[in-house]
Amino acid sequence: MSPETAATAPREFKTDTLFINLGPQHPSTHGVLRIGLTIEGEVITKAVPDVGYLHRGTSKLAEVRGYHHCVVLTDRWDYVSAMPNNLVFCLAAEKILGLKVPPRADAIRVAMCELNRLASHLLFFGTYGIDTGAITPFLYAFREREMILDLFEMVCGARLTYNYIRLGGVMVDVTEDWIAKCREFLEYFKPRLDEYDTLLSFNPIFMARTQGIGCISKEVAVNWGLSGANLRGSGVNYDVRKADPYCGYDQYQFDIPLGKTGSCWDRYYCRVSELRQSVRIVEQALDKLPAGPFMATGVAKVPKPQPGESYAHVEASRGDLGIYLVADGQASPYRMHVKAPSFINLAILQELLAGRKVADVIAVLGSIDIVLGEVDR
Amino acid sequence: MTQEDLLSKLAAKLPHLEKAAAPVKDYLTMRMGSADDLIPSAKVLKDDLGFDYLEMISATDWLGAVKPEGYIRNPNPNVFLAEGATPQSIPTATPGYNYRPMFGVLWLFGNIPERARLFLRLEIARENARVPSLTGLFKSADWQERELYDLMGIRFEGHPNLIKILTPEFTQGHPLRKDYVHIKDKYDE
Numbered sequence: 412m413s414p415e416t417a418a419t420a421p422r423e424f425k426t427d428t429l430f431i432n433l434g435p436q437h438p439s440t441h442g443v444l445r446i447g448l449t450i451e452g453e454v455i456t457k458a459v460p461d462v463g464y465l466h467r468g469t470s471k472l473a474e475v476r477g478y479h480h481c482v483v484l485t486d487r488w489d490y491v492s493a494m495p496n497n498l499v500f501c502l503a504a505e506k507i508l509g510l511k512v513p514p515r516a517d518a519i520r521v522a523m524c525e526l527n528r529l530a531s532h533l534l535f536f537g538t539y540g541i542d543t544g545a546i547t548p549f550l551y552a553f554r555e556r557e558m559i560l561d562l563f564e565m566v567c568g569a570r571l572t573y574n575y576i577r578l579g580g581v582m583v584d585v586t587e588d589w590i591a592k593c594r595e596f597l598e599y600f601k602p603r604l605d606e607y608d609t610l611l612s613f614n615p616i617f618m619a620r621t622q623g624i625g626c627i628s629k630e631v632a633v634n635w636g637l638s639g640a641n642l643r644g645s646g647v648n649y650d651v652r653k654a655d656p657y658c659g660y661d662q663y664q665f666d667i668p669l670g671k672t673g674s675c676w677d678r679y680y681c682r683v684s685e686l687r688q689s690v691r692i693v694e695q696a697l698d699k700l701p702a703g704p705f706m707a708t709g710v711a712k713v714p715k716p717q718p719g720e721s722y723a724h725v726e727a728s729r730g731d732l733g734i735y736l737v738a739d740g741q742a743s744p745y746r747m748h749v750k751a752p753s754f755i756n757l758a759i760l761q762e763l764l765a766g767r768k769v770a771d772v773i774a775v776l777g778s779i780d781i782v783l784g785e786v787d788r
Numbered sequence: 789m790t791q792e793d794l795l796s797k798l799a800a801k802l803p804h805l806e807k808a809a810a811p812v813k814d815y816l817t818m819r820m821g822s823a824d825d826l827i828p829s830a831k832v833l834k835d836d837l838g839f840d841y842l843e844m845i846s847a848t849d850w851l852g853a854v855k856p857e858g859y860i861r862n863p864n865p866n867v868f869l870a871e872g873a874t875p876q877s878i879p880t881a882t883p884g885y886n887y888r889p890m891f892g893v894l895w896l897f898g899n900i901p902e903r904a905r906l907f908l909r910l911e912i913a914r915e916n917a918r919v920p921s922l923t924g925l926f927k928s929a930d931w932q933e934r935e936l937y938d939l940m941g942i943r944f945e946g947h948p949n950l951i952k953i954l955t956p957e958f959t960q961g962h963p964l965r966k967d968y969v970h971i972k973d974k975y976d977e
Contacts, residue, residue: 463952470939506814636842649841655903719810720812720813722812741882758930788954
């Protein structure tokens with residue numbers, strides 16, 4: 412009888428599930444997000460997103476700070492698109508304080524928020540290219556994004572955390588010089604949008620990696636409470652700028668791009684199409700920029716509103732960002748609740764990833780477009 | 789849909805809801821009498837009235853002024869203060885304000901085609917606070933209820949996975965409660 416060797420021994424095959432950690436430090440998780448993936452071969456059986464690594468407790472901090480101080484806290488939620496964060500807190504606080512914002516301030520706010528949406532969507536466009544294996548678009552996107560950040564730096568001195576929109580108006584007025592620079596940028600930027608489409612949007616490899624992947628139906632999207640381009644990518648026409656207008660958005664002409672199938676590509680293309688609409692809005696805001704003050708009169712240094720509750724929400728770059736504010740007559744908010752779109756959008760990941768292939772994880776995660784500063788607050 | 793239309797529809801379908809005395813500014817706010825009304829009301833709102841979009845769940849602790857001991861360091865430092873100027877004080881209780889040992893829980897429902905929005909409010913006792921979970925009807929309740937459980941300590945009964953979400957596992961207590969006091973942990977020194 413010949414001795415048993417490795418070659419002749421009967422092979423035992425067995426399959427087993429494998430647990431792998433994605434993140435918390437990984438370039439494609441866009442921050443500190445950990446996803447616990449249970450995989451069976453190539454297929455994901457369970458995905459558990461784990462958040463909280465960047466929790467700074469801004470709601471708790473707001474309870475001992477004055478209303479003006481809280482605007483600074485808001486910058487740190489969605490740090491790649493901080494203008495809408497400033498805006499939503501100011502809107503909620505202005506409601507409770509009964510402040511009336513002058514029309515020039517409203518127009519400046521709209522222009523700034525839309526420019527910030529451009530910057531934020533450009534970051535998405537660049538990083539989503541990297542997520543799906545295309546490095547080049549990132550360089551193009553950042554070239555343009557840098558110009559927008561320069562515009563912000565010119566007007567308020569900061570590149571990411573602006574604290575520009577203040578209670579009752581904005582920090583400083585925009586100058587003629589700034590408006591000219593902004594128009595120059597928009598003229599430069601418009602032809603770039605067609606470039607992006609040829610570079611990435613209709614690139615066959617990119618489309619193969621994103622079309623038909625991670626589909627969310629209309630009903631599922633609404634049930635999970637998605638908002639922003641994630642909801643519109645599924646074909647639900649919901650945009651706070653149209654549904655509950657603020658800052659005079661009802662006077663601007665713009666369209667809401669909608670997707671059809673709710674796949675990764677649809678969500679991606681909704682954002683890229685929104686770039687065009689944002690350019691239109693900024694142009695209109697600059698064209699009809701009314702003369703007058705940029706700040707309301709009678710904004711107290713230490714505002715002490717009457718007891719009451721208010722809710723304001725805006726269409727931030729990542730979706731419907733809301734603030735619920737309670738005042739009890741003190742100089743600090745009694746309670747500030749942030750309805751953060753990234754946090755609510757991310758929850759669907761556990762359902763979306765189950766049953767998909769490992770290679771799709773990053774494509775799906777990138778298409779939801781989260782910022783961990785806003786998820787964890 | 790205007791607020792009056794919505795109010796008359798609600799009166800027909802959900803007569804046990806009453807208009808809240810202190811509403812959220814500019815929005816229709818309804819008050820529920822007991823926690824048992826929540827799931828039937830949410831069902832009617834979702835199936836019959838088209839409010840199938842649960843936008844937000846929030847909660848407020850009505851106990852009183854926040855305790856400074858709940859913060860790790862000086863909660864309101866101002867390093868830019870001029871010499872001799874008084875720093876902004878930590879908020880105290882406003883005399884005459886209706887503080888009470890209750891949690892106010894708030895749900896925000898949206899009706900996307902009708903562009904309508906409705907706040908639903910419920911007050912529960914602070915001791916052993918429990919509310920039915922809406923996860924069976926709205927998936928968006930999942931993480932939001934976990935957040936409130938973590939930060940406020942309200943138990944959502946029927947939630948399939950009610951565990952901490954934002955604070956690390958060594959954090960004791962629920963930081964957004966007004967009487968929260970920080971207990972030193974391994975990262976404090």
